Amino acid sequence: MSGSTYYVPDQSKWPILASIALGLLAYGAAMTITSMTADRDSIGPWVLAGGFFVLFYVVFGWFKDQIREEAEGLHSDQLDRSYRQGMLWFIFSEVMFFAAFFGALLYVRTFSVPWIGGEGAKGVTNMLWEGFSATWPLLQTPDMKQFPGADAVIDPWHLPLVNTALLITSSVTITFAHHALKEQNRQALEAWLAATIVLAVVFLYFQAVEYHEAYTELGLTLNSGIYGATFFMLTGFHGFHVMLGTTMIFVMLLRCFDGAFSPEKHFAFEAVAWYWHFVDVVWVGLFIFVYIL
Amino acid sequence: MATVDVDLPHVKEEDQHHHGPAKGLGRWLYTTNHKDIGSMYLIFSLCMFMIGGIMALIIRAELFQPGLQLVEPNFFNQMTTMHGLIMVFGAVMPAFVGLANWMIPMQVGAPDMALPRMNNWSFWILPFAFLILLSSLFMPGGAPNFGWTFYAPLSTTYAPESVTFFIFGVHIMGASSIMGAINIIATILNMRAPGMTLLRMPLFVWTWLITAFLLIAVMPVLAGVVTMMLMDIHFGTSFFNAAGGGDPVLFQHVFWFFGHPEVYIMILPAFGIISEIIPTFARKRLFGYASMVYAVASIALLSFVVWAHHMFTVGMPLVGEVFFMFATMLIAVPTGVKVFNWVATMFRGSLTFETPMLFALAFVVLFTIGGFSGLMLAIAPADFQYHDTYFVVAHFHYVLVPGAIFSIMAATYYWLPKWTGHQLNETMGKIHFWLSFVGVNITFFPMHFVGLAGMPRRIPDYALQFADFNSMASVGAFIFGFSQLVFIYNVIQNVRVGEKATAQVWEGAQGLEWTVPSPAPYHTFSTPPKVD
Numbered sequence: 011m012s013g014s015t016y017y018v019p020d021q022s023k024w025p026i027l028a029s030i031a032l033g034l035l036a037y038g039a040a041m042t043i044t045s046m047t048a049d050r051d052s053i054g055p056w057v058l059a060g061g062f063f064v065l066f067y068v069v070f071g072w073f074k075d076q077i078r079e080e081a082e083g084l085h086s087d088q089l090d091r092s093y094r095q096g097m098l099w100f101i102f103s104e105v106m107f108f109a110a111f112f113g114a115l116l117y118v119r120t121f122s123v124p125w126i127g128g129e130g131a132k133g134v135t136n137m138l139w140e141g142f143s144a145t146w147p148l149l150q151t152p153d154m155k156q157f158p159g160a161d162a163v164i165d166p167w168h169l170p171l172v173n174t175a176l177l178i179t180s181s182v183t184i185t186f187a188h189h190a191l192k193e194q195n196r197q198a199l200e201a202w203l204a205a206t207i208v209l210a211v212v213f214l215y216f217q218a219v220e221y222h223e224a225y226t227e228l229g230l231t232l233n234s235g236i237y238g239a240t241f242f243m244l245t246g247f248h249g250f251h252v253m254l255g256t257t258m259i260f261v262m263l264l265r266c267f268d269g270a271f272s273p274e275k276h277f278a279f280e281a282v283a284w285y286w287h288f289v290d291v292v293w294v295g296l297f298i299f300v301y302i303l
Numbered sequence: 304m305a306t307v308d309v310d311l312p313h314v315k316e317e318d319q320h321h322h323g324p325a326k327g328l329g330r331w332l333y334t335t336n337h338k339d340i341g342s343m344y345l346i347f348s349l350c351m352f353m354i355g356g357i358m359a360l361i362i363r364a365e366l367f368q369p370g371l372q373l374v375e376p377n378f379f380n381q382m383t384t385m386h387g388l389i390m391v392f393g394a395v396m397p398a399f400v401g402l403a404n405w406m407i408p409m410q411v412g413a414p415d416m417a418l419p420r421m422n423n424w425s426f427w428i429l430p431f432a433f434l435i436l437l438s439s440l441f442m443p444g445g446a447p448n449f450g451w452t453f454y455a456p457l458s459t460t461y462a463p464e465s466v467t468f469f470i471f472g473v474h475i476m477g478a479s480s481i482m483g484a485i486n487i488i489a490t491i492l493n494m495r496a497p498g499m500t501l502l503r504m505p506l507f508v509w510t511w512l513i514t515a516f517l518l519i520a521v522m523p524v525l526a527g528v529v530t531m532m533l534m535d536i537h538f539g540t541s542f543f544n545a546a547g548g549g550d551p552v553l554f555q556h557v558f559w560f561f562g563h564p565e566v567y568i569m570i571l572p573a574f575g576i577i578s579e580i581i582p583t584f585a586r587k588r589l590f591g592y593a594s595m596v597y598a599v600a601s602i603a604l605l606s607f608v609v610w611a612h613h614m615f616t617v618g619m620p621l622v623g624e625v626f627f628m629f630a631t632m633l634i635a636v637p638t639g640v641k642v643f644n645w646v647a648t649m650f651r652g653s654l655t656f657e658t659p660m661l662f663a664l665a666f667v668v669l670f671t672i673g674g675f676s677g678l679m680l681a682i683a684p685a686d687f688q689y690h691d692t693y694f695v696v697a698h699f700h701y702v703l704v705p706g707a708i709f710s711i712m713a714a715t716y717y718w719l720p721k722w723t724g725h726q727l728n729e730t731m732g733k734i735h736f737w738l739s740f741v742g743v744n745i746t747f748f749p750m751h752f753v754g755l756a757g758m759p760r761r762i763p764d765y766a767l768q769f770a771d772f773n774s775m776a777s778v779g780a781f782i783f784g785f786s787q788l789v790f791i792y793n794v795i796q797n798v799r800v801g802e803k804a805t806a807q808v809w810e811g812a813q814g815l816e817w818t819v820p821s822p823a824p825y826h827t828f829s830t831p832p833k834v835d
Contacts, residue, residue: 018415018826021325021333025424032478033431036471040435044467047537072420092417092489099485103523110527110557114542122550131620138545148548157547232539236548239540243531 019079024072031068034061077270090277097281101288104251108292111247115240115299119146123236126152151235160230160238164223166301169216174297176216177252180209181290184259184283192273196266203263206286210256217249244300248292255289258282323825332427335419336825337404338722340426344401345715347429349791351393352708354437356784358386363746363780365763366773379763380448381440387451388469391569392476393433395703398711399572400425400483403511406718407487409816409823410505412496412832417489425483432476439465450761452562455543455554459535466536470529477522484518487511496815498834502593505814509596510575513603517564517571520607525561528554552617559610567606570702571599573670573710574641577663579814580717581645584660585652586811591644598637598644605634615686624683631681635674642671657809658732662713665705665740673701676751691761694754700747704783705740712739712790719794720808724822725801731793738786745779 038061041054079085121130127144128136136142139152151157164170187202221242224230232242262282265271271279324330324339334340361382365373374382404422408415416422439446444463447453458466491504491512504512531554534540541547543554574595582589589595611619611627619627645667654660676698680686689695712735720726749772754760758769765773804821815834819827 019335019419021329021335022420022423023333025420026332026427028424029427029431032428032475033435036431036475037435037468040468040471043533043537044464048464088493089417091493095489095493096418096421096485099488099519100481103481103485103519106520107523107527110524110560111531113560114527114531114553114557117553117556118549122545122553123548125550126545126548131622132618135545151541151547153546157541157544232534234547236541239534239542239547239549243534243540 019084022072022075024068024075027064028068028072031061031064034058034064036061077265080275085275090275093277093281097284101284104288105292108244108247108295111240111244112295112299115244118236118240123148146237148235148237157233157235158229160224160228160234162228163230163237163241164220164228164301166297169220170297170301173213173216174293176209176213177290177293180206180213181287183209184286188279188283191271191276191279194273200263200266203259203266207256207259207263210252210259214249214252214256217245217252241300244296248289248296251289251292255282255286258285334423335415337408337416337419337422338823338825340416340422341401341404341406342722343426344397344404344429347426348394348398348401348711349794351389351397351433352787355386355389355394356787358382358389360780360784362386363777366765367777368774369765369767369770371764374763376763377445377448380450380761381446383761384447384450384453385436385440388436388447389433390703391451391565392473393429393436395569395707395711396480397429399511399514399569399707400480400487402507402572402576402711402714402718403483403487405722406816407490407508407511408494409721409819409827410508410814411491411494411499412815412828412834413490413494414826414828416486417494418486421482422486425479425486428475428479432472432479435468435472435475439468442468452558453532454558455532455535455551458554459532459543462536467533470533473529474526477526480518480522484515484522487515488519491515496828496831496834499815502596503834505575506578506589506592506595506599507572507575510571510578510599513599514568514571517568517603517606521561521564521568524557525565528557528561531557552614555614555617556611559613560607562613563610564603564606566699566702567602569707570670571603573666573707574599576710576714576717577645577666578641580659580663580713581648581667583717583809583812584655584657584663585649586654587648587652588813589644590647590650591640594640595644598640601637602634605630605637609634612681612683612686615683616690628681628683632678635678638674642667642674657716658727658729658736659713659717659809661733661736661740662709662716665736666709666713669701669705669709669743673698673703673706676701689754691759692754693750693758693760696760697747697750697754700750704747705743709739709743715794717809718816719797720804721816721821721823723798723801724804724820725797726804726808728793728796728801731789731796735786735789735793738789739783742779742781742783742786746776746783747779749773749775749779 034057038054038056038058041052042058043054045052045054121132123146124130124144125132125135126139127133127142129144142150142152147160147163149159149161149163151159183202183206187199187206190196190198190202224241230238230241232238259282262279265278270276324336325333331339331343361374362379365371365379404416407413442463442465444465446465447458447463447469449457449462449466453466453469491508495504531540531542535542535544535549541549543549543551545551578589578595609627609631611623612631615624615627656664676694680689680695680698716727716732753765753769753772756769758765758773806820807817808821809817815832816823818832
């Protein structure tokens, strides 16, 4: 509570437009996917595209307004704290989203797969697929016709290990960038940010290579049973978050070129850095629980 | 941009307006005002309450006598599913968020919510989410028909096409809830007036702080579980299919990891409301304020480790059954503390029985009945008898209707004079209360008996021996349903006319919201009030 007055933002058209965008995206995605599965045409893709169009318009417009208002000095310290808390709780919600998938992975590994294999408290379920034995990674699924298991899984000590090094290094480089920002060393700031982006893009490229290998050489697909399902959902959502984070860092770099951020006020930069560290931590969890164990 | 200190040199001339509401539709579409947004949430919730209520009446009309008379079984299933989804996500949750929007800034001495634009976004997602959900009623194959708990494989392998629309609808309403919750936490932690320390906050604020934490923790898990469904239905994964090494029971685990905290999301703010109303009309301070706070916090923490008590009959290892049974029964302790404190607050108080107090008292009694039947259900060996019977339906309707819904009505009657500036029409309020009270009990009490006698839930037809209690329940449901028209009449009349309300409104009311005029000005606190 620094000042004696409060700041309340003015009316804005962005929230309602953003809601329209989400409505179009949800409806369009549902239409597209249902018609795809039913193998028929629909206007779903157009609705979806419309949703993306409105979403991009909102993202650009809303952030533009924010940046302008901050430049005008309208953002109080109190608002800055609200933003920080908001971002931290948003990251916490993301952690819980990943927790659902990690939870599913640990559940099938610890309970349901051994049970179908005839082990443990509910081993009686083995009568459904007699002769099925539990292994992890699960290459032989109970019903190989419906879910043909993979021939092999990704070796953690090649590309995933390199990717781990890349992401951890990128967390370090973005911290160097942050320090450079606080020390007013703009050149170092831009260089470290650019380095972070390069590391992130190489990471994404290796992930793409790995997915390609999984599909074409290992027979490891979404359809290859619970190992493939958890593998692709966890690494896929993580990859999606890396893409988003990379885009955010890229925007930060563009804003740095534009002369944005002062050593005292750079909430947007910090929020992006927090997000990046979160993405990094999730990867370490993935590396341990999905790839190694 | 509407900063109140007009001396700030960098504020442009045209940015200094908006001390009152804007005109026309734009006021509601573009608003950043917590009172406008609170009102929109409450009106939206009321609309959903009516739509969900009509579905409930369709269910009760069909169940008035054995045999199939009015609807097809598949449509009946759609009605039970949509009734549950709409009441949980469309009526109860938005009503509490609406109350939070209206009251939390006023109760902590803030000018508005911490993030006012995101606040508007959280609201406006909801109409779109529910349009998507309701539109599924008109799709080929009909609306979701797998129950509001949407267990796999009923909701995956055997689901109607509309399930995908349901999934995306859940995604965006979840985004709305998470943003709303983040906003509430930031408001409470960051916008309190000087002197409003955490342990001075009104209990409604406290309960919402904890509820918001629960929302941020579990709504993403709901998003996760519907995403797994989407992948299983359309993209060949096998999360809930044992043929690929997955497990349908996994669905229930992930769902109830969300679902059980969700139950408390729908009752903790109610605890806060009741803890505001009872002291006012008992003209005493709340008994055991700190223990109330700790009780709510313990209930919230325990809610993360009890989820599988919904799944006792699904085939869990014995150690799981025992753990979840005892953890669940542990929740009775902090809940008991709360009920004891409410009763102790009234003990030797100067009680009066205005409409909000009547609803609050009914809450204490009837919610406790729902709590006790919950304790019965928590006993794993006994639950094998009760599971999926009308006893369960009776239990959760007792905690949700005379629990959550009554608390929302109590809150509306309690704060309505502050919102509209008009005193309540007590006579009409009491008519509404007594009709609702009688209707609720006639509806849900007999369900305990048919449930214990073995009547399964979610069926359109039933054995003859359940006929009498079912016809009673149906009569009660129509009494309760139509008595809500009195509520709507009361609210509309109160907005339009009525004796001018004072700032204090209720003689015994305490708290910052009663220091500002009625109706509360469009911007309540432009400078922080001092709290001693």
